[in-house]
Amino acid sequence: MSEHNLVIVYEDGVPTSILRHIYKLGAKGYKHFNIYVISPKGRPHYLEDLRSVIQGVIAYSLRISYAGSTIMDLRRIAEKLPRENTTYILASPSDGYREVLGEIGAENIVRVEV
């Protein structure tokens, strides 16, 4: 199965423009997305912010997990995931998140406006 990991980092909200990135990856042949979410909201309430993303996906499989809220949590999950087949979507103004991804050598980083 063609899997791709998405790490979504946000503070205030999740823009539906994320769907465009999922569709683009889908067009490349990925059928299954493991989504890890860094959010201040906690489990399971962060899913409220992901609802429009979940509702916008009908053609692909999703596995969505809460991964924490802090920069340390992002580091922890990023160190576990492979560099290829992982995209980081930052919907957050805080530079700390981008810095830690730079430190671990993350390759696919997308900034989106909320």
Added chain:
Amino acid sequence: MGYEVVLTTDRTMMTNHHGKEFIGFMTTGPPIGVPEKVWLWISAPKVKVDREGKPREAPYGMRKVEAKLIEEGFNAAIIDPDHLHKHLDSMKVLMLGHHDYFAYGPPSSEWWMLMGREPVNRVSFRRLMESPAVRKAVEKGVRIIAGGPAAWQWLWELDSWKKWGVETVIDGEVERIIGGIVEKALRGEPLPDYIYVGPSESPSIDEIPVIKGASVNGLVEIMRGCPRGCKFCSVTLRPLRYMPLDKIRAEMEVNRKHGVKGTIFHSEDVLLYGADVVRPRPDPIFKLHKLWYDEAEGTLAWSHASLAAIKYAEEKHRIISRLMQDYVLTRQDFLGVEVGVETLSTRLAKIIMPAKSAPYKPEEWPQIVEDAFRIMHENHIIPAATLIVGLPEEKPEDLVKTTELLDRLKPYRSLIVPMFFVPMGALKHRDWFRRNMMREEHVELLKKCLAHSVYWAEEIANKMYLKEPYLMPVRTAVKAVIKYIKHKVYETMPEMEALLRR
């Protein structure tokens, strides 16, 4: 000895509705005219169980999951909600399934909106989750996984999700993945919070197990998916698969072995079994029904059929009249089925369901509906028909058109139930139909549907659906409820109209 993996649901689902599944629709509303206990006794009586609390009949979808887990070596069983306490010592995973956990599906959401009270299915499910047995299970660290066709509703009930200690919600066909998920749960490994099973993970025919215990009223699926692609439908998003006759026969045998004599052929469109895309073919349909005729003891029902397929099947091949005369009516007085009218506006039909009328053109939709209703009436098929109100593209003239054309369906024995639009399928990102969106045209349509259905409901309940002697108490209660609804609705109609228009 208990079970490690327990599957359960609340009473409104764990019931056989006195052997009359259409009565199950009463669980989608609040109690009317009678106390809740009586309403539940009419619509969702307890089901027989064995000493372990395993029900004689259980929802079909849950039976599939149970069967898959058993085949993969798990110590799993469906347990009646009143008997969960018997398995608290052994239970490690509790799996929940439901058609409508929180009454957000149609028609529950509509009755809730119109009457301002929670439907009993929502109340009953909450009662299950707050029961001592489930609370104890959570305390002991049992991992709770929720699934079924209403899994999506948990996304709108995050407080309940947290409060009740649910760990994972799974939306979609799970046969390929459920073993892996349960294995992880038993090993104490972390699970995702939300899983959506996309089409690439849909199980093949060989991966779909045969049920091991009886399904409610003998329901067996004959196919999955639907080729019509209506935008409001979630089922059409699944790949189309026809179950071979051997698999259907095997499941009918399981039901018979457990004392469930009736059969319900389940499909989004029974007449498309083995079809040439949207053109019914006689051979597969007759083979299927001959299987029932030769091997089943009890009655037959269809879960769903499409009006275009009914018309085509009869006009091209006389399938309907031959099936009914040669097989069905030799054993029973009528056949019940759900059908989708959805709208009688060709403008709206072209937008939301252009292939619903296939192989005919969308412009012919109102005539297709009338012809199919006539064919069903002449052949003793009683449809419960749905209309969808509040679709995103709907305009007032669509409602006016539908209301006017409903008069043409007056002579045909049927129930017509309007459903408020709930975002699903390809339209799942759109807005719900809410009370403040109600217009004059909606009220007129609702009134027309009510008049039609109340008129025919009395005849159907008295002379056809509940006529067996053992159902006399249920028939009496249902008659009383229909009378009460008629009286109450017409008495309070001016007030209701004013309320709805506000």
